[in-house]
Amino acid sequence: MNEKLTHFDAGGQAWMVDVGGKDETARRAVAAGAIRMKPETLAIVRAGTARKGDVLGIARIAAIQAAKRTWELIPLCHPIALTALEVHFEVDEAGSKVECRAVAECRGRTGVEMEALTAVSAGLLTIYDMCKAVDRGMTMGDIRLLEKEGGKSGRFVAP
Numbered sequence: 099m100n101e102k103l104t105h106f107d108a109g110g111q112a113w114m115v116d117v118g119g120k121d122e123t124a125r126r127a128v129a130a131g132a133i134r135m136k137p138e139t140l141a142i143v144r145a146g147t148a149r150k151g152d153v154l155g156i157a158r159i160a161a162i163q164a165a166k167r168t169w170e171l172i173p174l175c176h177p178i179a180l181t182a183l184e185v186h187f188e189v190d191e192a193g194s195k196v197e198c199r200a201v202a203e204c205r206g207r208t209g210v211e212m213e214a215l216t217a218v219s220a221g222l223l224t225i226y227d228m229c230k231a232v233d234r235g236m237t238m239g240d241i242r243l244l245e246k247e248g249g250k251s252g253r254f255v256a257p
Contacts (some may be wrong), residue, residue, distance in 0.1 A: 105174050111235050113131045117207040125248035131241035133222045134195040134239035139233040143190050143196060152230045154187045154196070157224040161185040164220030165202055165213040175212050180204050181198070187219055198222055199244075211246050 107113050135143075143153045148154070162183055169177040182203040187196055200217035202210035223240045229236065245255045 112174065114176070115208070117176060120207040120249070122206055123248045124203070125209050125246075126201065127209060127211040127214040127246040128199065128201050129189075129211070129242065130197065130239065130244055131200045131218040131222055131227050132190075132193075132197045133236055133238045134193070135197045135229065135236040136233050137191075137194050138151055139229050139236070140189065140191065140194050140196070142232065143181045143229065149231065151215040153225055153228045156228065157187065157221045158185045158196075160224040161198070161200060161217040161221035165217035167199065168213045168216040171216060172212055176208050178204050178206055178208065178210060178213060180210065180213060183213070184215065187221070192217055196222075196225060209246055209249055211243050215241065215243060 104115050105112055120225070138245060146152050147152075165183050166180060169175045180199070180202060184201040186199045188199070189196055198218045199222045200214045200219065200221070202214040202225050204210050218241055222241070226236050226238065243254070243256060245253070
């Protein structure tokens with residue numbers, strides 16, 4: 099594993115990594131996270147009866163939109179032409195939570211981990227925004243990279 103932080107030059111100044119010399123390869127990243135809420139709030143989300151509309155449908159659009167704009171949100175990210183982005187939500191009644199999973203893909207010189215993570219984060223934040231009128235105590239967490247493929251560092255699968 100590379101122990102060097104790549105977003106700093108030899109003098110310790112932040113910089114955007116030069117990816118110009120890298121080969122274009124197929125890249126894929128999978129990220130996940132969850133938002134916990136009261137069972138009553140989860141029932142509203144599941145039924146699609148929130149006052150603001152279809153919570154999960156709108157959260158999916160927000161996640162996709164955020165992934166496409168990751169480079170504008172995270173200062174040192176490169177603009178990436180995503181070739182595919184899937185966002186899935188799963189309602190977990192027993193855990194009183196909604197789990198989000200995003201799969202980002204591109205063919206490029208740098209990975210799509212940040213796009214997948216940004217999609218999950220924005221999707222969960224959108225659920226919070228749409229449901230906060232009935233449950234301000236919701237908590238988001240467990241946002242993490244599950245796996246990534248492509249590039250010279252190869253495949254990563256979270257333990």
